[in-house]
Amino acid sequence: TQLLEQSPQFLSIQEGENLTVYCNSSSVFSSLQWYRQEPGEGPVLLVTVVTGGEVKKLKRLTFQFGDARKDSSLHITAAQPGDTGLYLCAGDTGFQKLVFGTGTRLLVSP
Amino acid sequence: DTEVTQTPKHLVMGMTNKKSLKCEQHMGHRAMYWYKQKAKKPPELMFVYSYEKLSINESVPSRFSPECPNSSLLNLHLHALQPEDSALYLCASSTEDQGSYEQYFGPGTRLTVT
Numbered sequence: 001t002q003l004l005e006q007s008p009q010f011l012s013i014q015e016g017e018n019l020t021v022y023c024n025s026s027s028v029f030s031s032l033q034w035y036r037q038e039p040g041e042g043p044v045l046l047v048t049v050v051t052g053g054e055v056k057k058l059k060r061l062t063f064q065f066g067d068a069r070k071d072s073s074l075h076i077t078a079a080q081p082g083d084t085g086l087y088l089c090a091g092d093t094g095f096q097k098l099v100f101g102t103g104t105r106l107l108v109s110p
Numbered sequence: 111d112t113e114v115t116q117t118p119k120h121l122v123m124g125m126t127n128k129k130s131l132k133c134e135q136h137m138g139h140r141a142m143y144w145y146k147q148k149a150k151k152p153p154e155l156m157f158v159y160s161y162e163k164l165s166i167n168e169s170v171p172s173r174f175s176p177e178c179p180n181s182s183l184l185n186l187h188l189h190a191l192q193p194e195d196s197a198l199y200l201c202a203s204s205t206e207d208q209g210s211y212e213q214y215f216g217p218g219t220r221l222t223v224t
Binding site (some may be wrong): 041043101 | 114116141149150151152153155158160165166198200202213214215216218219220
């Protein structure tokens with residue numbers, strides 16, 4: 001069974017702080033997606049990383065895919081209240097299925 | 111346009127009712143999915159349709175019955191549900207491209223079974 005463990009599970013910070021969320025597995029994935037989900041809404045795709053070692057930047061968000069394609073990280077610089085939500089990583093198994101991570105709940109207070 | 115729409119937004123039903131959830135996408139995606147999500151948990155895959163054919167059923171109870179009338183529409187028929195089936199039901203769609211596999215989710219239907 002392929003599992004994706006995210007850490008931390010919950011993070012409460014002040015506006016302007018930096019943070020990093022980790023997504024780890026013992027399995028190799030062909031690609032990995034990051035989603036953000038707000039309460040009562042569906043997950044919104046933020047980024048897809050495909051190549052081992054790949055780094056992608058989306059404004060204040062930086063995503064990295066591990067060299068072995070087993071892990072990933074999301075770094076947010078100068079967090080804002082609008083960044084609040086549930087962050088989910090999801091690994092592509094290559095069999096029409098995504099394996100979702102356990103999730104990280106982020107709360108950014110003004 | 112990366113929009114997936116779902117109706118209704120909220121649904122309350124009794125255990126003896128029959129209801130249906132609807133999902134629509136116009137991105138030309140040929141794979142569509144149903145997920146169930148409980149509070150503070152990640153989405154759990156229920157069904158996958160590929161080119162309008164059911165390709166994956168994750169051992170979902172028969173009280174949930176999916177249907178894909180055409181490549182843009184996906185339904186989930188509900189009958190004789192249990193209170194523990196109360197959850198957010200999400201629909202998603204994706205391309206079948208290899209190497210970059212992205213799913214686009216709808217806003218979900220919040221289902222309450224009384």
